Amino acid sequence: MELSIDETDRRILRALQRDAGLSADALAEAVGMSRNACWRRVKQLEASGVIARRVALVDPEAVGMGLSVFVLLRTSQHDADWLTKFERAVRSMPEIVSAHRMAGDIDYILRVRIGSMKEYDNFYQRLITRVPVSEISASFVMDDIKDTTELPV
Template sequence: MTEKLDRYDRHILAILQDDGRISNQQLADQVGLSSAACWRRVKVLDEKGILKKHTALVSPEALGYDLCVLVMVTLIRHQQDDAIEFQQAVQGYPEVLQCFAVTGDADYVLRVIVQNMAAYDSFLNEKIFNLPGVSQVRSNFALREIKNETAIPIDL
């Protein structure tokens, strides 16, 4: 979905990605619009799904999630039912922060956060290994975070 965005919309998006708690008046001042015009533009960006979600980013470590794992999952065969069931299941697992269908050696890559190795072992044995069609699971453990951005690059 490529949406034509003018310079005001792009500027609004750039500012909101940096500070989602900014007031509408402050946003309007920074973009150079009236408060009402700015509010209408943000509302349209919301309605079109360009602004996907208003949220706060929380430190996983502050809540005891000390282990980040990149999990590569391969299904036994590429049957649509197994793929659909897998995708639906991982959407319900709070430990899974991201899931991508990928090309290459695996069918899916998951970004999983858990408290420790025992919690990861439970996650695998109670959830992933119980899904039909799962053939292989390979885990890569993050040693440290180098970069973790949420902002989409925007040309102003």
């Protein structure tokens, strides 16, 4: 089901991206609609896949995962077997919060959330035993200047 997004939908999406826990009444008030009309719009956005899911954003510091690391990988292997192994490893390691195949000099970028350098070393050792890589380097985030899940709709 394809849905055409208008400015009303965009207001709803902006509000829900800031706080997906808004009550139907609070959301309707925030976007200037009646409760029922707003609720129908939300249901249409969900049914069409525009709203993929609603989640709680957890403070990484509060749960002992305050260290954010970007892991840059290069591989000399680009066959299906390697890719299957790599994808399996990425999906099985909960510290990896995002993984991206890249164009350019780097083949893959992983974003990893952990609590300490010792935990990173443990993660690194487990990763390189699961999948062979040609080069691996890590960049540790010193300060999150901007880190958002909100899309500019």
